[in-house]
Amino acid sequence: MKIHWRLRSGIISTLATMLSFGLVACEDAKKSVELRAAEMVGDIAQERLVEMNSGETERAAADLINIPIEIRKISDLIYQARGVSNTNVITTSEGNVVFDTGLATQAAKQRRLLGEAIPGPTPYVINSHSHQDHVGGNSFWLEEGTELITHAEFPEEQRYLKALQPYLWYRNRTLFPFMPENPPDIGFLVYGNDKPTILVDDGEPYKFELGGVRFEVHPTPGAEGADNICLWLPEQKVLFSGDFFGPLFPQFPNIFTMRGEKIRKPIEYIRSLDRIIALGPEMIIPSHNDPIEGGEGLLTSLIKMRDAVQFVHDAVIAGMNDGKDVNQLMKEIQLPPELELSQVHGRVAWGVKSIWEYYATWFHFDTTTELYGVPASAVYADLVELAGADALVERAKKHIDAGRPLEGLHLLEAVLGDGRDHRAGLEARRQALEMLLEEARETFKNSYEIDWLRYRIRDTDSRMVEAG
Numbered sequence: 001m002k003i004h005w006r007l008r009s010g011i012i013s014t015l016a017t018m019l020s021f022g023l024v025a026c027e028d029a030k031k032s033v034e035l036r037a038a039e040m041v042g043d044i045a046q047e048r049l050v051e052m053n054s055g056e057t058e059r060a061a062a063d064l065i066n067i068p069i070e071i072r073k074i075s076d077l078i079y080q081a082r083g084v085s086n087t088n089v090i091t092t093s094e095g096n097v098v099f100d101t102g103l104a105t106q107a108a109k110q111r112r113l114l115g116e117a118i119p120g121p122t123p124y125v126i127n128s129h130s131h132q133d134h135v136g137g138n139s140f141w142l143e144e145g146t147e148l149i150t151h152a153e154f155p156e157e158q159r160y161l162k163a164l165q166p167y168l169w170y171r172n173r174t175l176f177p178f179m180p181e182n183p184p185d186i187g188f189l190v191y192g193n194d195k196p197t198i199l200v201d202d203g204e205p206y207k208f209e210l211g212g213v214r215f216e217v218h219p220t221p222g223a224e225g226a227d228n229i230c231l232w233l234p235e236q237k238v239l240f241s242g243d244f245f246g247p248l249f250p251q252f253p254n255i256f257t258m259r260g261e262k263i264r265k266p267i268e269y270i271r272s273l274d275r276i277i278a279l280g281p282e283m284i285i286p287s288h289n290d291p292i293e294g295g296e297g298l299l300t301s302l303i304k305m306r307d308a309v310q311f312v313h314d315a316v317i318a319g320m321n322d323g324k325d326v327n328q329l330m331k332e333i334q335l336p337p338e339l340e341l342s343q344v345h346g347r348v349a350w351g352v353k354s355i356w357e358y359y360a361t362w363f364h365f366d367t368t369t370e371l372y373g374v375p376a377s378a379v380y381a382d383l384v385e386l387a388g389a390d391a392l393v394e395r396a397k398k399h400i401d402a403g404r405p406l407e408g409l410h411l412l413e414a415v416l417g418d419g420r421d422h423r424a425g426l427e428a429r430r431q432a433l434e435m436l437l438e439e440a441r442e443t444f445k446n447s448y449e450i451d452w453l454r455y456r457i458r459d460t461d462s463r464m465v466e467a468g
């Protein structure tokens, strides 16, 4: 029988509240009830996500949601619970080392399945970084005496991500409309309460041995935030990379995120890649999707990624010193054929802008109004009054028909700003957005660009409905 989502949430939050008030006395029993409750919550959330997302074929995130939560054995030592995010376990005679603990709503099931496959104590849990989908199951794994290893920047990254959670949630949900309306408020699903016991800073790796297996935790900041670490098994030559490489390998990195996190430091990223190249991995196990094998081919790809970012970085510096502005550089700088990489995740033009602003900050030095909180849109109503909305839309259409959708959109901003209605203007806006979307699909297939354009089209459609 299907119980309504809200009712089921109600039952589960009552259960969760009972747990947090300590009504279940025995520690072990408490833990297992908590796990079962969390698994129920997770199943409902999963069902809902799959439902909301059905029919979606374009979005990379959609593929992740449909990955079954199941165990795979990668080698005699390495097990993985798959899902939106993987939970990886390296098993030894003295216990298990866990690398990333998955998305909160899937983590309980991952924990149970791994516990059944390779039971044993958990002396170490390692979080590749502080994002929700990598720390969600920490509470299910941490035992008395478990060391939680993170990068030294982890507490600060988690602090700011938690402080900005409403803002980030809104942005994520705009791009990924299948997400729940609000962040979960049920005890063990709440983000941002992790307390690492071992911090790895940007110097030497943290090394330890367990059950005869050697482990090295390497700082690799840069690609997915300032607090990235990778786990290296020197004897097996296996690298657990978290999100360092993003959802695809190889690819141009997401130095900037459209959802609006802190800018990532390009030089840090290049140095981290140097570190990984020096290790010479034969297998990379990312925390999303499948392991990557390939010896020499792996190394070639790693070098190409490093050289591509270095190339873009140096071209931005040269352009800045030549007095070029950021828009010009966004158009000019392109990867040479030998460094061509997928831009599905990070776009080179946005990397250019991020690097420019990382070094030069927000003041672009070309207008006075940039210094004050009065944007160009403050006089859009004047423009419309002087030129007439119909004339502006006419001119916008001319641009769009001539293959210049962005010039068209600028003019339409003036007409449609502040929620002003104009049927033909909205239609022209839709046409311009469709053109950009088609181009995005035919060229870089960048998932964030596609998600953004689809959001703007949905928004335009709903304004057209409102306008009647």
Ligand SMILES: [Zn+2]
Binding pocket: 085, 131, 133, 134, 243, 287, 288
């Ligand atoms: Zn992730």
